[in-house]
Amino acid sequence: MKRAKDIEDFAIELTKVRSIVGTKEELKATKKVMDQCKKMEYFKKHPEDLFYVDAIDDPLERNSVVALVRGKKGNSKKTVVLIGHTDTVGVSEYGHHIEAYATNPHKLAQKLSEVTIPEDAKIDLESGEYLFARGIFDMKTGVSTLVHILEELSEDVENLQGNVIFAGVCDEEGGSAGMLSLVPRLVDMMEEEGFDYRALIDTDYSAPRFEGDKSRYIYVGTVGKIMPSFFIVGSESHAGDPYQGLDPNQISSAIVEEMNLSMDYADQAEGEVTVPPVTLRQRDLKREYSVQTAKTAYLYFNFSTHSASPDQIMEKVKKGTKKAFKKVIDSLNSEFKVYSERSGFAYYKLPWKERVLSYSELYRLVKAQSGEEVDQRLKALEEKLLKEEGVDDREYSLRMVELVHSMWKDKNPLVVVFYSPPYYPHIYVKGENKKEKELLQAVAAAQKNLRSDYDIKMRKFYPYISDLSYGAAPREKKALESLKENMPGFGTKYKLPLEEMQKLDLPVVNIGPFGKDAHKFTERVQRDYSYNVAPGLVKDTILNLLK
Numbered sequence: 066m067k068r069a070k071d072i073e074d075f076a077i078e079l080t081k082v083r084s085i086v087g088t089k090e091e092l093k094a095t096k097k098v099m100d101q102c103k104k105m106e107y108f109k110k111h112p113e114d115l116f117y118v119d120a121i122d123d124p125l126e127r128n129s130v131v132a133l134v135r136g137k138k139g140n141s142k143k144t145v146v147l148i149g150h151t152d153t154v155g156v157s158e159y160g161h162h163i164e165a166y167a168t169n170p171h172k173l174a175q176k177l178s179e180v181t182i183p184e185d186a187k188i189d190l191e192s193g194e195y196l197f198a199r200g201i202f203d204m205k206t207g208v209s210t211l212v213h214i215l216e217e218l219s220e221d222v223e224n225l226q227g228n229v230i231f232a233g234v235c236d237e238e239g240g241s242a243g244m245l246s247l248v249p250r251l252v253d254m255m256e257e258e259g260f261d262y263r264a265l266i267d268t269d270y271s272a273p274r275f276e277g278d279k280s281r282y283i284y285v286g287t288v289g290k291i292m293p294s295f296f297i298v299g300s301e302s303h304a305g306d307p308y309q310g311l312d313p314n315q316i317s318s319a320i321v322e323e324m325n326l327s328m329d330y331a332d333q334a335e336g337e338v339t340v341p342p343v344t345l346r347q348r349d350l351k352r353e354y355s356v357q358t359a360k361t362a363y364l365y366f367n368f369s370t371h372s373a374s375p376d377q378i379m380e381k382v383k384k385g386t387k388k389a390f391k392k393v394i395d396s397l398n399s400e401f402k403v404y405s406e407r408s409g410f411a412y413y414k415l416p417w418k419e420r421v422l423s424y425s426e427l428y429r430l431v432k433a434q435s436g437e438e439v440d441q442r443l444k445a446l447e448e449k450l451l452k453e454e455g456v457d458d459r460e461y462s463l464r465m466v467e468l469v470h471s472m473w474k475d476k477n478p479l480v481v482v483f484y485s486p487p488y489y490p491h492i493y494v495k496g497e498n499k500k501e502k503e504l505l506q507a508v509a510a511a512q513k514n515l516r517s518d519y520d521i522k523m524r525k526f527y528p529y530i531s532d533l534s535y536g537a538a539p540r541e542k543k544a545l546e547s548l549k550e551n552m553p554g555f556g557t558k559y560k561l562p563l564e565e566m567q568k569l570d571l572p573v574v575n576i577g578p579f580g581k582d583a584h585k586f587t588e589r590v591q592r593d594y595s596y597n598v599a600p601g602l603v604k605d606t607i608l609n610l611l612k
Contacts, residue, residue, distance in 0.1 A: 068217070069600070072209045072210050072596050072600060073596045075101060075213065076201060080168055080205045083153075083167075085152070089126075091127050091151065091235045091236065095130050098212060101212055103115065105215075105219055108132065108219075114135065115132050120243055121245070123236075127235040128235060128243075129233060129243040134218055136226050141226045141261075142227070142259050143263055145228075145262075147231045147607075148233075148244065148532055149211050149232075150204055150532060153200035153205075158586045163177065170198040173197050177197060177587075178190065186581075194591055195591055199586075199588060202590040203270045204268065206268075206580075206590050207269055207270065207578055210603060214603055214607070217604065218604075228260065229607060237531065241535065245535060245560075248562045252565045262571055263504070263611070264610055265574075266576065266603065267573065268576060268577045269529070270577050270583050270590075272580060279520060280520045281594055283508055283576050284523075285505060285508055286492050286493050286572075286574075287533040287573055288528055289492075289534055290367060290487070292484060293368055293483075294363070294365035294482070295317065295481070296363060296480070297316050297317050297362040298476075299314075299316065299358070299478050300360075304357070304358060307358065308401045313349060313362035314359060317364045320480075323389040324389075325341075325343060330381070337371060340528075342366040345367050348362065348364075361467075365459065365485050370491045371491055376541075377544075383421050390421065394418070398415050420480070422482070423481070423482050423483065424469070425547075427466075442472070446465060447465070447554070451557070451558065459485045461554045461558045461559075462484075462554050462558075482551075483551050483552065483553060486555075488548060488561065489534035490535075490539055492533065492573050494574075500572050508523060508606055508609075511605035512602070514605055515598070519598060538561075538567045574606065576602050578595030
């Protein structure tokens with residue numbers, strides 16, 4: 066089939082452009098997509114509908130490609146938005162022998178046959194049914210799919226009812242600078258052109274969900290991500306007299322034991338469950354070696370969401386933190402009693418109490434105590450940090466929490482719970498409004514129209530963090546207030562176009578290629594489904610939405 070060959074050929078060509086996230090090389094990939102679009106007859110006639118959108122305040126000056134095809138049938142304002150990311154993760158895990166070939170599917174296949182790879186990958190390599198390379202699966206096959214579907218639609222605009230916008234965005238694997246810069250532009254186009262956006266379609270990768278899984282998946286909706294973080298204040302002591310202090314590392318470890326990979330903290334909706342929380346960082350904040358125990362520690366988790374809002378998560382996390390803190394105190398008293406008895410000392414109950422505050426609660430207490438001084442000092446710190454190069458968004462938030470706590474007169478142990486960037490809203494397509502119903506119907510009709518032997522299932526939440534999350538934003542005032550009030554640096558260092566996301570308010574779907582091992586050196590895409598089947602599902606879904 067010509068479409069399948071064209072999509073595969075350009076996917077390979079685009080994969081050869083090494084566009085590792087966070088590098089200037091990303092620009093080469095967006096240029097490649099731009100050049101491919103320029104070949105289309107439609108954009109030769111309408112060059113004004115093909116343009117770059119620069120990433121806002123981006124030191125690398127990266128950009129995204131936007132291509133608009135306007136249908137001529139019926140003067141419809143209905144518009145479907147398509148997105149795909151042109152960046153990839155790095156290639157260091159390929160190792161010295163094959164790293165140079167990591168983005169060349171044909172040469173990499175030969176090199177992989179010369180090294181030891183997992184048995185499952187070896188079978189797929191020898192079958193010839195898969196293409197291996199960094200980015201071929203995540204997600205340059207998906208980008209190629211959208212480019213070629215756009216071309217097909219552009220060749221018959223007389224019979225195209227409505228419009229299609231395609232965006233090849235940068236930085237999805239990093240901070241989503243491409244998508245976050247695209248959202249305001251989409252809103253501008255909506256308001257200036259009167260576009261009636263119906264849905265947001267992504268073609269990011271789709272993989273087996275469990276060992277031996279043979280199904281293919283369409284995801285109507287997407288998972289969200291939020292990062293509960295913990296500033297833990299203990300009480301320092303000499304290592305030779307440890308019961309006189311309270312080790313923040315022990316409290317940190319207890320919080321990890323309480324929440325890490327615990328299904329009690331997983332989110333669920335319509336029978337679909339998220340992965341449980343997992344720690345992304347845990348360390349104390351002591352800067353030097355000495356025999357003094359640490360005073361403070363720091364911890365943050367990756368939480369996935371299907372329906373829970375930031376305010377609900379904050380309350381649940383605070384409750385779990387208090388439970389973990391109490392376990393530490395109970396354990397310390399128990400062990401101190403044993404130590405006292407064995408040493409012949411008089412036992413007494415240790416003075417520690419479990420205390421947990423959200424950042425917003427701590428801020429209000431300090432504000433009541435210090436007045437405007439806390440705001441003045443926070444502003445000065447922010448100005449200082451914004452001038453420093455390479456200050457991580459998470460570090461930025463932590464430094465603000467440290468400052469506010471340092472101004473509090475109460476120096477007793479506690480845990481401050483706050484949110485670190487980034488935040489990805491979940492989008493739950495329930496079928497409660499017209500757009501959601503139409504998307505569910507459009508996908509179902511595309512499935513029904515498909516002639517294929519594959520077992521294709523529709524599920525409610527794309528399980529991997531993606532740019533789909535920025536097609537909408539929570540509307541509950543309490544949820545957004547909790548996010549903003551408990552994420553230090555929100556609106557200065559870390560910015561989200563929440564108002565524009567709310568204006569878009571789009572249901573989302575991911576209809577991606579099938580493959581395995583995204584972000585591994587055995588990353589690969591299955592050719593038949595990815596090039597012969599998935600593109601038809603995408604195109605039919607678009608046309609169904611525009612009817």
